[in-house]
Amino acid sequence: MLWYSSRGCIGQCEKTGCVGERCFSHCRFLSDGASVDGPWYMQEPLYLRWKQWDCQSDCRYYCMLDRERDRAGSGQDPVKYHGKWPFKRVYGIQEPASVALSALNLAMHFHGWLSFFILLHYKLPLKADKKPYYDYAGLWHIYALVSLNAWLWSVVFHSRDVDFTEKLDYSSAVAVLGYSLILAILRSFNVRAEAARVMVAAPLLAFTTTHILYLNNFKMDYGWNMKVCVFMAVAQLLIWAVWAGVARHPSRWKLWLVVVGGSFAMLLEIYDFPPYGGFVDAHALWHATTIPLTYIWWSFIKDDAEFRTSNLLKKVK
Numbered sequence: 001m002l003w004y005s006s007r008g009c010i011g012q013c014e015k016t017g018c019v020g021e022r023c024f025s026h027c028r029f030l031s032d033g034a035s036v037d038g039p040w041y042m043q044e045p046l047y048l049r050w051k052q053w054d055c056q057s058d059c060r061y062y063c064m065l066d067r068e069r070d071r072a073g074s075g076q077d078p079v080k081y082h083g084k085w086p087f088k089r090v091y092g093i094q095e096p097a098s099v100a101l102s103a104l105n106l107a108m109h110f111h112g113w114l115s116f117f118i119l120l121h122y123k124l125p126l127k128a129d130k131k132p133y134y135d136y137a138g139l140w141h142i143y144a145l146v147s148l149n150a151w152l153w154s155v156v157f158h159s160r161d162v163d164f165t166e167k168l169d170y171s172s173a174v175a176v177l178g179y180s181l182i183l184a185i186l187r188s189f190n191v192r193a194e195a196a197r198v199m200v201a202a203p204l205l206a207f208t209t210t211h212i213l214y215l216n217n218f219k220m221d222y223g224w225n226m227k228v229c230v231f232m233a234v235a236q237l238l239i240w241a242v243w244a245g246v247a248r249h250p251s252r253w254k255l256w257l258v259v260v261g262g263s264f265a266m267l268l269e270i271y272d273f274p275p276y277g278g279f280v281d282a283h284a285l286w287h288a289t290t291i292p293l294t295y296i297w298w299s300f301i302k303d304d305a306e307f308r309t310s311n312l313l314k315k316v317k
């Protein structure tokens with residue numbers, strides 16, 4: 001029911017370009033049709049698409065503000081719109097706190113990956129063919145790329161929430177969870193043979209891909225997606241926790257920290273609350289907690305590279 005009236009407002013707005021008294025230039029442009037006078041670039045399909053996205057975004061935002069004003073007037077609590085709480089915009093950015101925190105996460109992953117790369121290639125001894133001894137290097141490089149991609153789309157999505165940015169953010173986040181579950185299994189069970197790695201990865205990659213296709217092409221089901229994500233997150237946290245308990249890894253305390261911190265962070269995603277002052281909600285706080293966790297995590301990965309390299313070198317001698 002709540003959805004219906006909000007949808008009605010958005011549909012109306014996209015046609016007329018107005019919510020109540022307020023009208024948006026982006027939408028007026030669209031309603032004039034394609035044959036508008038103006039410089040050549042205003043006739044370009046991509047430019048028109050941008051306008052359409054801006055119009056959709058403005059309509060959603062002002063319809064949401066209107067509804068929230070009505071709800072607050074009758075003493076009701078805020079509700080979610082498109083899976084997100086009503087936020088106040090700053091310079092057209094929808095969730096400035098989440099944008100800044102996502103950017104910091106992105107920087108953290110880049111820093112971690114870069115220092116991992118320098119450690120492997122310039123500080124640790126290399127094999128005769130100039131390749132690192134660490135047999136999980138390639139898997140962590142892919143992990144870095146998958147994570148950087150996810151945080152990049154998180155920055156974009158929290159700046160401007162429209163269908164395609166939302167799909168890219170959710171899909172990229174699912175990809176990180178699916179991939180890091182594979183990594184958790186491969187590393188903790190010490191799977192090194194190529195064939196065995198493929199056997200572990202294939203079903204999980206198939207599942208992750210199917211889920212992403214489902215969200216994008218069938219139904220953007222926030223509740224179901226949350227269940228799938230929590231399942232994948234809990235599975236890998238458990239695997240790392242058990243491994244930290246069983247394996248005598250010299251840096252297992254860093255694993256413990258990430259497991260405990262990660263579990264608390266996950267609770268923020270599950271026990272959601274509306275934005276404080278219109279700015280900081282549970283999701284933004286969740287993005288804040290992953291910044292120190294990312295630092296500790298890459299620090300563990302680097303320790304693991306050193307540890308395994310020295311073990312492998314002992315075996316060689």
Ligand SMILES: [Zn+2]
Nearest residue numbers: 098154283287
């Ligand atoms: Zn986010």
